[in-house]
Amino acid sequence: MRRRARIPGFDADVAVVGAGIVGLTLAGALAHSTPWTVTVLERAPVAPAADDNEPDPRTLALTVASVRLLSAFGAWQRLPPAQRGPVRRMAVWDARGSGRIEFDAAEVGQPELATIVENRRLLAAVDAAVGGYAHVRRERAAELTGFEVDTTAVTLALAGGRRLRVRLVVGADGAGSRVRELAGIDFIHTPYRQAAVVCVLGTELAHDETARQVFLADGPLALLPLAQAHTCALVWSTTPEHAQRLCALGEADFCAELGAACGHALGRIEHCGRREAWPLSRGRATRYVGERVALVGDAAHVIHPLAGQGANLGLMDAAALAECLGHAHEDDRDPGGLATLRRFERWRKGENLFMQMAMDGLRSLFAADADPLVRLRNTGLGLVDGMRPVKAAIMRRASGVAGDLPALARAH
Ligand SMILES: Cc1cc2nc3c(=O)[nH]c(=O)nc-3n(C[C@H](O)[C@H](O)[C@H](O)COP(=O)(O)OP(=O)(O)OC[C@H]3O[C@@H](n4cnc5c(N)ncnc54)[C@H](O)[C@@H]3O)c2cc1C
Numbered sequence: 471m472r473r474r475a476r477i478p479g480f481d482a483d484v485a486v487v488g489a490g491i492v493g494l495t496l497a498g499a500l501a502h503s504t505p506w507t508v509t510v511l512e513r514a515p516v517a518p519a520a521d522d523n524e525p526d527p528r529t530l531a532l533t534v535a536s537v538r539l540l541s542a543f544g545a546w547q548r549l550p551p552a553q554r555g556p557v558r559r560m561a562v563w564d565a566r567g568s569g570r571i572e573f574d575a576a577e578v579g580q581p582e583l584a585t586i587v588e589n590r591r592l593l594a595a596v597d598a599a600v601g602g603y604a605h606v607r608r609e610r611a612a613e614l615t616g617f618e619v620d621t622t623a624v625t626l627a628l629a630g631g632r633r634l635r636v637r638l639v640v641g642a643d644g645a646g647s648r649v650r651e652l653a654g655i656d657f658i659h660t661p662y663r664q665a666a667v668v669c670v671l672g673t674e675l676a677h678d679e680t681a682r683q684v685f686l687a688d689g690p691l692a693l694l695p696l697a698q699a700h701t702c703a704l705v706w707s708t709t710p711e712h713a714q715r716l717c718a719l720g721e722a723d724f725c726a727e728l729g730a731a732c733g734h735a736l737g738r739i740e741h742c743g744r745r746e747a748w749p750l751s752r753g754r755a756t757r758y759v760g761e762r763v764a765l766v767g768d769a770a771h772v773i774h775p776l777a778g779q780g781a782n783l784g785l786m787d788a789a790a791l792a793e794c795l796g797h798a799h800e801d802d803r804d805p806g807g808l809a810t811l812r813r814f815e816r817w818r819k820g821e822n823l824f825m826q827m828a829m830d831g832l833r834s835l836f837a838a839d840a841d842p843l844v845r846l847r848n849t850g851l852g853l854v855d856g857m858r859p860v861k862a863a864i865m866r867r868a869s870g871v872a873g874d875l876p877a878l879a880r881a882h
Pocket residue numbers: 487488489490491492493511512513514529530531532612613614615642643644645647648666668705748749766767768769775777778779780781782783784
């Protein structure tokens with residue numbers, strides 16, 4: 471790959487605002503597959519530590535496609551196997567009926583459906599991998615406060631008064647995106663009146679590399695297998711009041727309430743780590759691009775975590791944008807040019823909307839309390855469980871290997 475020299479008058483070709491999982495992955499994908507120079511700006515002063523012994527209550531279920539992408543630029547290899555929990559099987563059931571569906575990765579010829587990782591450890595691995603590329607600069611305590619666009623550049627203003635001139639600014643700055651706001655892009659945002667309680671748990675029975683999700687009256691409760699046989703991550707979506715109460719309970723009472731709520735699927739809950747409650751909402755930007763601006767990840771779309779897809783969609787945005795910018799470089803085009811950015815938007819917007827609607831549909835179906843609907847969905851679960859081709863299609867979609875994948879996320 472031909473390395474670019476910095477163009478005089480520019481601090482970098484691309485500025486990525488936000489060093490969350492999506493922003494860092496975009497930087498890694500760009501560095502690996504294009505010669506564009508990149509600056510990552512993150513307002514938090516300190517990078518996530520990989521060697522902190524306390525488990526991070528926040529975990530991510532990464533799809534097969536996301537793992538391929540993270541491997542492509544050398545991040546996945548930095549995460550030791552003891553920090554990766556493979557999901558080989560999945561069981562989903564309705565607490566208000568007998569409907570149940572089970573999935574097995576072997577049925578679609580894959581070693582796993584997903585991998586569960588702690589957020590902080592994954593971020594540290596991606597950050598370290600990105601640090602190995604000479605044409606990426608990472609800046610911390612660097613908060614974007616404003617920008618101005620002209621015909622050739624975008625000038626960014628940082629808190630403290632510093633200015634940076636680049637050719638494209640990418641908002642990877644999360645649901646409350648400042649980049650989106652400064653670009654005048656509308657965000658349709660709807661709170662769900664739900665919050666998710668997350669923590670890491672020790673269980674009496676081994677999880678057998680199986681993810682379990684039970685739909686309760688107030689929302690889904692997921693027990694996700696981590697690398698150790700008796701350790702799971704919890705994502706329990708419920709009312710905000712209940713979530714608050716769950717976080718305030720003593721450990722023994724919390725473990726007892728959780729054990730009962732999941733029908734003691736893993737025997738006794740023996741202990742749990744720090745609990746956090748995250749408010750849940752959905753949101754979508756009406757546009758992903760503007761003049762010299764693009765949005766990726768939660769800055770562009772926020773979805774319910776019930777199928778663990780939010781970050782995965784963001785990672786595919788990152789890979790798709792890196793690929794479009796790679797083509798722009800090959801054709802000697804401006805990375806901030808609207809034609810390049812629109813190609814990225816056409817590629818990702820429909821895909822993300824489809825997933826958002828699917829999650830909303832599932833959420834509403836399982837929230838319904840009326841008897842006929844409860845009967846219908848339980849019968850439906852049982853029926854689908856017997857249909858191998860339908861299950862195979864669901865598994866391929868859930869593990870991210872279906873659809874129009876960017877090259878870095880395809881099997882190599
Ligand atoms: C309970 C829960 C469980 C979830 N589970 C899963 C799962 O299993 N799988 C999955 O795929 N997804 C999951 N998600 C979704 C996932 O967590 C998000 O989609 C993902 O973290 C979004 O990443 P991001 O990098 O786009 O944004 P963020 O993680 O929000 O990162 C944005 C970054 O930008 C920085 N920033 C913001 N403003 C500025 C500024 N002005 N200047 C500089 N920096 C700035 C922030 O400090 C931050 O570091 C879950 C979500 C929740 C709530």
